[in-house]
Amino acid sequence: MKKIFTQLAVLAGLGIMLSACHKAEMVNISQPLVSTANGITSDTLKGTVKGTMLAGKTYYFKSDITxxxxxxLMMQSGVHLVAIGDGLTPATSPEIFMHGTFISLGTQAAPNYITVQNAADLHTQATAQNYTNALKGWWGGITCTPATATVTHPSPTGGDAIIKWTHIEFGGGPAxxxxxxxxxxxGSPRYNMYFANITKNLIIEDSWFFGSKDDNIRVSGGKISVMRNTFELCGGVGGEFFNMKSGTVGDLAYNMCIGAATNSLKASDAGTTGTQCNVNMYNNTMVxxxxxxxxxxxGGSIDYEKSAKGSIYNNLIVNCRFGTRITSDADVANIKYNNQYLYGYSPAIVTQFYSTDGVGVKQANDILSTTPQANNPMFYGYDVNQYNFTANPGPISATLQPYAVIAIGTGNFKLQASSPGLGKGKTDFSPLASVKTTGTYGTTITLPGKDIGAYQNDGTGNQH
Structure with missing residues (x-):
């Protein structure tokens, strides 16, 4: 299989035009200077585009781009890509059709943004507990698929998506x-991102996702590495933070998830790719x-169904409508799980730590109790009892959920030194590591941690 990474390593040294033509396997890449190849100087993108969006600049698009x-198409650090849309019609909700390779190389000091022109107002409204506009779906999101085959181009291959230190928000405009x-x-809502390329890589690291109308990210085939991200307030009356279908293989770890409409992470082998959905979910925090x-x-946290398989370890699940859900039609014999930490404010939540419509049961190293409010995880800066989950209701309109229960805000989800979750993680298993490349254009996989959840006491894990 050809890959973009060798090509890009050469580009970093030679500064020639970026291309998604892939060549030979490569397992390690040093940290090269990112090339300014085919720099995009206009501040407006339209029609068919390619090249490099230059560091620190703002770009706009108000119609579909391909x-x-x-x-x-590459974004250097500190780039803002702004969709000008109103979410009312497909024509006024611009979409990015990504048939090639997409690279967003934000940094911790200079993250990238893919957002809308009224983003600041939408965040302010959400903080004030007005979620109507935040969940409206203002633009069409990023759709990463191979192009439709034609007579002149009979075998399109599509490309990888590599997203680092990037904010992506407010997608969901009608298709x-x-x-x-x-x-x-x-007429259906689109997602912040859709990826469907079973032979290619989806790498998402250290990034932020907010305010999608339905699913935040859906993957219908691909090799994935999803590490150390933050997911907040996605889905109005349904939708997952990360929804995986047939052909999806890889790892999701150290992600901080708060306020999902449905599940934070869902694995299902629905589809016809011929490759079984096989994903590991470890060291994530879901609130x-x-x-x-x-x-x-x-569901409300982790869900495996329809012949999906994988491993589930070291996840911290707090006040979710349902805990770990493994349905009878999942590949139950090939799902391994243990070392989950579950906390519930009310009796109704406690009874669903393992969902009653599933086949999952308490494991030997789980931390959970039949007593409500037992085993407080002891976050540094977040009160798990601030929202009165007196029952296990559903649905609850977003307008009835205070901002503090659907977004990070000023919360700090690291564990205090006396938390029961410290030192209780399982570390003697390996990630699937389906993405083989590392470095600037590859993945940085954080191995299973000794502490439960996305934040490790030694400072590793989620860096937000």
Whole structure:
């Protein structure tokens, strides 16, 4: 399989035009200077685009843009890419059709933003507990798929998506006739990101996602490495933070998830790729998830169903409508799980630590209790009892959920020195590591941690 990374390493040294033509496997890349190849100097993107968005600059697009198969669109650090849309129609909710390779190389000091023109107002409204506009779906999101085959281009390959230290927010505008009707029927909400390329890599690291109307990210095939991200307030009356279908293989670890409409992380082998959905979920923290889902019995934290398999370890699940959910139609024999830490404010939450419509049961190294409010995880700066979960209701309208239960805000989710979760993680297993490349254009996989949850007492794990 060809890969972009060798090509990009050469570009870093030679400064020639970026391309998504992939060449030979490469397992390690040093940290090269990011090339300014084919720099984009206009502040407006439209039609077919490729090249490099230059560090610190702001770019705009108000109609759909397309990156062709074989091309690359890259964002250097500190770039703002602003969608000008109103979320009312497909034509006024611009989308990025990514048939080539997408690279966003934000940094901790200079993160990138893919957002909308009224983002500051939307965040202010959300802070004031007005979520209507935040969950409206202002633009069409990023759709990463191979192009449709043509006579002149019979075998499109698509490309990788590499996203680091990047904010992506407020997607969900209605789909139109230009969208592939197999996954976006006309009028349905689109996602912040959709990725469907079973032969390519989806790398998302140290990034932030906020305010999608439905699913935040959906993957229908691909090698994934999703590490150390923050997911907040996604889904109005349904939708997952990260929804994986047939053909998805890889790892999700050290992600901080708060305020999901349904599950934080969902694995299902629904689809026809021929490659079983196989994902590891470890050392994630999930808080206050699942309460806006309008359908009965849907999850609120981790969900494995429809022949999906993988490993589930070291996750911290706090006040979620449902805890770990493993349905009878999942590949139960090939799902390994233990060392989960679950906390519930009310009796109804405690009874669903392992969802009653699933087959999962308490494991020997789980931290949980049948007593409500037992085993407080002792976050440094977050009161797990500030929102009165007196029952296990659903759905709850977003307007009834205070901002502090659906977003990070000023919260600090690291564990205090006396937390029961310290030192209780399982470390004697390996990530799937389906993404083989490392370095600037590859992944940095954080291995399983000795402490439960996304934040490790030694400072590793989630860096937000």
């Amino acid at each position: 990156v062709n198969d074989g091309d690359t 139109g006739t230009s969208d592939d009707q197999s996954f976006y029927t006309t 206050n998830g699942g309460y806006r889902q309008t359908k009965t019995g849907r």
